[in-house]
Amino acid sequence: MKNKKRVAVICGLLLMGPAVLSQMQNEDAVMTVEAVEQENLLANGDFTLGTDSWGLMHEYGGDATFTADNEQAEVTVHNIAGIHAEWGVPISWSSQFVQENVALEANTRYKLSFDAKSSIARPVVLEYTEFKGNLKENFYLTEEMQTFTHEFETLQAATMHLKFLIGNVQHEGELTPEEEHTLTFDNISLVSLGEVQEETGEKDWQLTWQDEFDGETLDLSKWRIDEGNGYWSGDEWINGWGNNEKQYYHEDNVTVTDGKLILEAREEQISDEQGDYDYTSGKILSDGLFSQTFGRFEARMKLPDGQGYWPAFWMMPQDDTYGTWAASGELDIMENAGANTDKVGGAIHFGDLWPNNTYLAGDYHFEEGSTTEFNTYSVEWEPEEIRWYVNDELFYKTSDWYTESYEKPAPFDQDFYMILNLAVGGWYGGEPDASTAFPGQVEVDYVRVYEDANANYDKSPSPLKETVEEPEEPTDELDRDPANWEAVGDNLVTDGSFDDTTTFGDPDSDATWKTFNMADHDPNGGKGEFSVVDNVLNTEIQQLGWNWWQIQLMQDMELTEGTYKLTFDMTSELARDMRVELVGSGEEIKVFPVDETEETYELIFHVGGGTESLMFGFGREIDEEELAVPYNMTLDNIVLKAAEPVEEAPAEPTPDEEDGEWVEIGDNLIEDGMFDETTDFGNADELSTWNIHNQGDYENWAGLAGFSVVDGVVNAEITQVGWDWWQIQLYQNLDVVQSGTYRLSFDMASEHARNVRVELVNAGLEVMDFTVNEEMNTYEAIVEIENGEGLQLLFGLGRLPEDEELDTPYTVMLDNVSLKEVEFVVEEEPVEEEPGDETDPENGETPVEGEEPGDENDDKNDDKQENEKVDEKDDLKDDQNEEKDKDDKKDKEKSDTADEDGEKLPETATAIWSVGALGLTGLGTGLGLKVFKKD
Numbered sequence: 047m048k049n050k051k052r053v054a055v056i057c058g059l060l061l062m063g064p065a066v067l068s069q070m071q072n073e074d075a076v077m078t079v080e081a082v083e084q085e086n087l088l089a090n091g092d093f094t095l096g097t098d099s100w101g102l103m104h105e106y107g108g109d110a111t112f113t114a115d116n117e118q119a120e121v122t123v124h125n126i127a128g129i130h131a132e133w134g135v136p137i138s139w140s141s142q143f144v145q146e147n148v149a150l151e152a153n154t155r156y157k158l159s160f161d162a163k164s165s166i167a168r169p170v171v172l173e174y175t176e177f178k179g180n181l182k183e184n185f186y187l188t189e190e191m192q193t194f195t196h197e198f199e200t201l202q203a204a205t206m207h208l209k210f211l212i213g214n215v216q217h218e219g220e221l222t223p224e225e226e227h228t229l230t231f232d233n234i235s236l237v238s239l240g241e242v243q244e245e246t247g248e249k250d251w252q253l254t255w256q257d258e259f260d261g262e263t264l265d266l267s268k269w270r271i272d273e274g275n276g277y278w279s280g281d282e283w284i285n286g287w288g289n290n291e292k293q294y295y296h297e298d299n300v301t302v303t304d305g306k307l308i309l310e311a312r313e314e315q316i317s318d319e320q321g322d323y324d325y326t327s328g329k330i331l332s333d334g335l336f337s338q339t340f341g342r343f344e345a346r347m348k349l350p351d352g353q354g355y356w357p358a359f360w361m362m363p364q365d366d367t368y369g370t371w372a373a374s375g376e377l378d379i380m381e382n383a384g385a386n387t388d389k390v391g392g393a394i395h396f397g398d399l400w401p402n403n404t405y406l407a408g409d410y411h412f413e414e415g416s417t418t419e420f421n422t423y424s425v426e427w428e429p430e431e432i433r434w435y436v437n438d439e440l441f442y443k444t445s446d447w448y449t450e451s452y453e454k455p456a457p458f459d460q461d462f463y464m465i466l467n468l469a470v471g472g473w474y475g476g477e478p479d480a481s482t483a484f485p486g487q488v489e490v491d492y493v494r495v496y497e498d499a500n501a502n503y504d505k506s507p508s509p510l511k512e513t514v515e516e517p518e519e520p521t522d523e524l525d526r527d528p529a530n531w532e533a534v535g536d537n538l539v540t541d542g543s544f545d546d547t548t549t550f551g552d553p554d555s556d557a558t559w560k561t562f563n564m565a566d567h568d569p570n571g572g573k574g575e576f577s578v579v580d581n582v583l584n585t586e587i588q589q590l591g592w593n594w595w596q597i598q599l600m601q602d603m604e605l606t607e608g609t610y611k612l613t614f615d616m617t618s619e620l621a622r623d624m625r626v627e628l629v630g631s632g633e634e635i636k637v638f639p640v641d642e643t644e645e646t647y648e649l650i651f652h653v654g655g656g657t658e659s660l661m662f663g664f665g666r667e668i669d670e671e672e673l674a675v676p677y678n679m680t681l682d683n684i685v686l687k688a689a690e691p692v693e694e695a696p697a698e699p700t701p702d703e704e705d706g707e708w709v710e711i712g713d714n715l716i717e718d719g720m721f722d723e724t725t726d727f728g729n730a731d732e733l734s735t736w737n738i739h740n741q742g743d744y745e746n747w748a749g750l751a752g753f754s755v756v757d758g759v760v761n762a763e764i765t766q767v768g769w770d771w772w773q774i775q776l777y778q779n780l781d782v783v784q785s786g787t788y789r790l791s792f793d794m795a796s797e798h799a800r801n802v803r804v805e806l807v808n809a810g811l812e813v814m815d816f817t818v819n820e821e822m823n824t825y826e827a828i829v830e831i832e833n834g835e836g837l838q839l840l841f842g843l844g845r846l847p848e849d850e851e852l853d854t855p856y857t858v859m860l861d862n863v864s865l866k867e868v869e870f871v872v873e874e875e876p877v878e879e880e881p882g883d884e885t886d887p888e889n890g891e892t893p894v895e896g897e898e899p900g901d902e903n904d905d906k907n908d909d910k911q912e913n914e915k916v917d918e919k920d921d922l923k924d925d926q927n928e929e930k931d932k933d934d935k936k937d938k939e940k941s942d943t944a945d946e947d948g949e950k951l952p953e954t955a956t957a958i959w960s961v962g963a964l965g966l967t968g969l970g971t972g973l974g975l976k977v978f979k980k981d
Contacts, residue, residue, distance in 0.1 A: 084237040087156075088145055088208070091234040093117050100145055108140025108213050119143070119231040126214040126222050136222070138171050140213030143229075148236065152203040155242050160234040163191040166227045166630070171211035172196065184215075187229065199242055201440055208236070223630060224553075225658050249426075251496035255336050258492045259307045264300055268336060271297045272329040272467075276320060281744065282672050283320060290570065291356070292325050292471035292478075294318070299328035307490040309468040311355065313478075325478075328488075329467035337364040337461035339505045342496040343379060344424030344435075345466070349417040350486030354478030355384025356469035357488045359423055361462040366746055367507055368449050368457045369769060372396055372403035375447075375457035377432070380423035383475030384486070387416040392425065392434035392442055396457055398450040408434060408442025420491060429455040429503055449508075451847050456508035466490060510847065528648035533611040533687035538603060539660065542614070542684030544578045553600070564596035564665070565589055572596030572665040583681040585664055590672055594625045594635075596665035599681070605631065605657040611689040612649045612660075616640050619677040621836065623670060630658040639808065640679070641836060650689065660686060708789060708828060712867030715780060716839065719792075719863035721758050733779065741773035741844070742766050749773025749844035760860040762843055767851060771803040771813070773844035776860070783834030784867070790829055790839075792863040795822040797856040801849055806831070807838035822859065828868065839865065 089099035093114040100119060102112050109125040127140030150156070158172075164187040172183045183196050212229060214222050257268050264271065272295045276285040286292070294316045301308045309328035316323050349357045358381040366374040376395040383389075393407035415421070426433045433443040449456045468488045471477045478484075540558050541547050551557025564571025565588075572591025576599065577584050583599070591597065605628070616624065621641040627633075632654035638647060664679065666672065717735050718724050728734025742750030742765075749768030753776065754761050760776065768774065794802065799819040805811070809831050816825050831837075843858055845851065 084239075086235040086237060087148055088234055088236045091160075091236075093119050093232065100143065103142040103144055103209075104140065106137045106140045106213075108137065110141040110143075110212065112143065117232075121212065121229045121231070122226065123212055123229065124226055126212075126224060136214040138211040138213045138215045139209075141211075143210040143212055143231070144207060146207045148206045148208060150200045150204050150206050151238070151241075152200055153242050155197060155199045155239040156236055157195060157197045157239055158208075158234075158236050159193060159195045161191050161193050161232045162187050162230065163189060164227060164229050165189065166223050166225065168222050168227070169215045170229070171215055173209045173211055174198070174206050191230070191232075193233075197239070201442075223658070225630060248500065250499040251342050252499045253494060254338060254341065254497050255495040256492065257307075258305065259302050259490065260305050261302060264302055264307070264330065269330040269332055270335065271295075271300050272331060273297060274318065274320070275323055279744070285320060286472070286570070287469075289469070289472040289474075291469045292323065292354075293327040293469055294323040294325065295329045295467070296326045297328075299326050300330060305491070307466070307488075309357075309466065309488040309490075311350070311468050311470050311484065311486045313484040325470040325484075327468045327470055329465070331463060331465045333362070333364060333463040335463075336495075337463040338495055338497070339459065339461050340427050340429065340497065340501070340503055342424060342426045342498075343464065343493075344422055344495075345379075345493045346420055346422045346491040347380070348420045348487075348489040348491075349382050349387075350384055350468070350488065351387050351416075351418050352478065352482040352484075352486050353385040354471055354476060354482050355382075355486050356472050356474050357382050357384070358465070358467055358469070360465050362465065363457065364461040364463050367460045368452055369399050370745060371400055372405075373399045373449060373451075373457065374460070375462075377425065377427065377458065377462060378407075379425045379434070380436075381474060382417050384482075385475060387418055388412045390417060390423065390436065394432065394444070394447055394458070396447045396449065402450070406444050406446060408444075410434070410436045410439075410441040412436075420489075427458065428498075428501070429459060432458065451510055452508045453511055454508065459505065459508055464493065464495075466493070525652065526650045528611060528650055530692050531609065531611050531650050531689040532692050533613070533685070534690050535688045538605070538610075538686045538688075539601060539684045542686075543682060544581050544583050547578055547583075550576050550599075553598075558601060560598075560600050560602075562598040562600070564591050564593075574664050581682070585679045585681070586676050587664060587673075587679060588676050590666040590675065592666070594663040594665045594667055595661075596663075598661055598663060598665075600629075600659045600661040602659050603657060603686075605653045607654055608652075609689045610651045610653060610686055612651060612684075612686045613646060614684040615644055615646050615682045616680065617642055617644045618679045620673045622666070622673060625663040627661045627663065628653060628657050628659075629661050635663075639836075643835065644680070646683075660684075706870055706872035708787075708868040709871045710789065710866045710868050712788075714864045714866055715783060715788075716778060716863050716865050721755050721760055721861060724755050724760075727753050727776075735778060736760075737775075737777050737779075739775040739777070741768060741770075751843060758861065762858045762860070763855050764843060764852075764858060765855045767845040767849075767854065769845065769847055771801075771842040771844045771846055772840075773842075775840055775842060775844075777807075777838050777840040780837040780839060780865075783831055783837050783865075785832050785834055786830075786867050787869065788829050788831055788865055789868045790827045790865050791824060793822050793824050793861045794818045794859065795820055796858045798852040800845075800852060800858075802858070803842040805840045805842065807840050808836045809833060813842075818858070822861070824862070839863070 090096075093100075094117050096114045097112060097119075100112070100114075102110055102121070104110070106127045107125060108127040110121055110123045112119065112121050114120070121143050123141060125140075127137045162170075162185070167186070167188045169184055169186045172185060185194050210229075210231070255268075257265060275291070275294045276283055276287055278284070293311060296316065299310045299312065301310070307330075309330075311325060311327040313324065314326055316326055343361065345359050347357075347359065349355075359379045360381065361377040361379065363374040363376075368374045372395040376393075378391070378393040378395075380390050380392060382391070389409055389411050391407055391409045393405050395403055395405045397403040422435075422437050424435045424438070426435070431443055431445045432447075434441055447458060448454060466488070468486065547559050549557070550559050550561045553560050553562050561574070561576050563573045565573035570591070571589070572593070573587075573589035574597040575586040575588060577586075585597075585599070587597070610628075612626065618624075618640040619642055621639065623637055624640050625635050625637050626649060627635045628651050631651060633651045636649045636651075638649070662681065721736075724736050726734065728737040729739065730737070738751075738753050740750045741748035747766065747768070749770070750764075750766035751774045752763045752765065754763075762774070762776065764774065790804070790806070792804075794816070796802070796818045797820060799817070802816050802818050804814045804816065804827075806829060809829070810833055811829060811831075814827055818825070841860065
């Protein structure tokens, strides 16, 4: 069972190839393999007999052809088919390159190897079917021929079908390109590595928990009943439990009768504030009541027969120790698509946060009996291996899980709780139809949990993986800065001003402008209504979907290798991110912010050839804010031309701190930066001068802090550090800021030494990183701001995974926040005057005593008053009433002492961050560092 945001990708979350899967040894197992002569079990694997023994299968509109004229298989894919209209997933199996009826022996280890390439880089799925413990493995092909290998074991003798799924496979959020392409295969072999003899150490399974359901009602000391059709993820409601499920879970559908738990699905209407539903059903969980790490978990169950039923017995982590789904894991003991009464599946989900996760799964095929009879479904979970059983018959095992950031056995080394449910609809088995009989029931005779009394497992959380920083590849930021490229030649976009366009075609049409809406294939997908009003494209966003490509505007085009400059005008009623891609060009997808102000955008693309289309993506990524729909966006004046480099202008002289200094020339743009007036803080729903955000209000174990103002100083008490710097925020939205150079300055201290991140959001600058300690020091950064609209100053008090995890609670203090415009002033060499000559040669006047030439007394008095105000506030905060000259004397003594030790700690940390013709440059952070650079 899956419990995730929006959509479960059934066939497409990949492990990068070349990949080798090998079964790992159990601590309690001794594994041996008898050596045998390696004979290829596949017929015509070198294709010397042409196409003999190999063939193609097609479903859902997939189309491919196959030849073997040069003793290599060349499979040309004409149509990958796209997205399944009902399930909303990529159809990886729309075309299959197969060899059927390969005999496998029981308890044998096999090695498959093959050479492969593709005329366009793309993933393929390797699938072994028709035997207990179906296996899938994923490989990524490039234009270069590579050798791939994969090892696996059989548990029973079987006849296997070997399949390369070459339809629409998803990889890291990207789908297989739709253009026609050719896959080349050669030297495909399957050899036996010999019989596997495994002697498992004796297990002493001791009962730790059970429910025999022998009462009259559900025992609420062991289970809780779930209700509803979804859940909140932060401030976003996820309907259908993230799996497109149609049922509303209700307590009336959970009963205990004659010593059995009954979960009943009914066809009946019910509504809540989130929507209307046509089905009800039952779901129970043991979270918060019972959970266990490692052991044997089993249930004796009888499942319903019917299209659209999705019964499951599965487990989730009690605490998301390693992050949200699926970084902390999911363990599916049994799940079944109700129309298939001869098969059940087991799986684990792991890797990283969705959508960068993956899974491993196996199936059990009933040779006798079916799911509609009582069967015992169980899993044996140990630190180095997980094994799945039906009626004590082992059908799948694996040890090949991992997490992105933590050592094994994470994530499967923490307490998991159990779930029993009967879903209706969803990705696993599809929707109910006219043949589906209601009501349908899951009957559960018992649930029992054991632990191995002979085992002595380490149940402490796994440590972070040791990371070796790879040297950064040199990058040429000039390459993609529009200011350095001049557009030349004709516009390659047809009707980019929408003077002639009145209608739009679908992706397969010959129309000038084409559109795509995922909602046409999945009711929850992205949807936009396109029209042309007064020669401007208007797009009404009606449904956001969960990926940027789910709403598309595109135009076919073929570009030769070279550099191109794209310009266009765009607005959005609601501020958001947009994406543009030259599909097939090999260039990265461009991401940029848009809002209600019409702007002309300029983007540079370096094309390697093979371009298919220009595509604007109006959808939204799952981690982006879900905006209120409908809202409107406009697009006009689209121009794509070849680009040539602009001659480089002479570099400006670099400011040298010894030659001058940054002088403030503007007022403080931060409101109440000294926190004299702030007593309460706002949030995203109710903004104030200063606002806060705690991700821990929405997710367990995420960042959490309490904010208060004490004697004019912000105190942030960190109670949960979370796993990203932005999970604890203090921020202020700024009015329009004029382009220019600014000094950001603030005082900060922390009871524990740590890193703090500061960002000027929407300014086009990198996040700044400061190291703070228990001393209240002043930190500064010189920043170049080019885009001064919609800015936000944000202090991030969360923690990155690589940061030290400090003991909580502790307090971080902040004061005297300012953002002022500055200019670099070069000091002039003083002119030496003749001794005794105090007369101004210009007018013959002699300066008044106590007054400098030019009469700067007024400015000095202003500076003095401002300094006195700050001194008064510092005296109040430190609760000191000493005379200022005493403070100065004490500071001097402290300074002298530090100088003698050679370890004087600077009081000011300065960093320079600039963005301009050279792109974003972070020139330095850290206490006492002063580096100056102008573009």
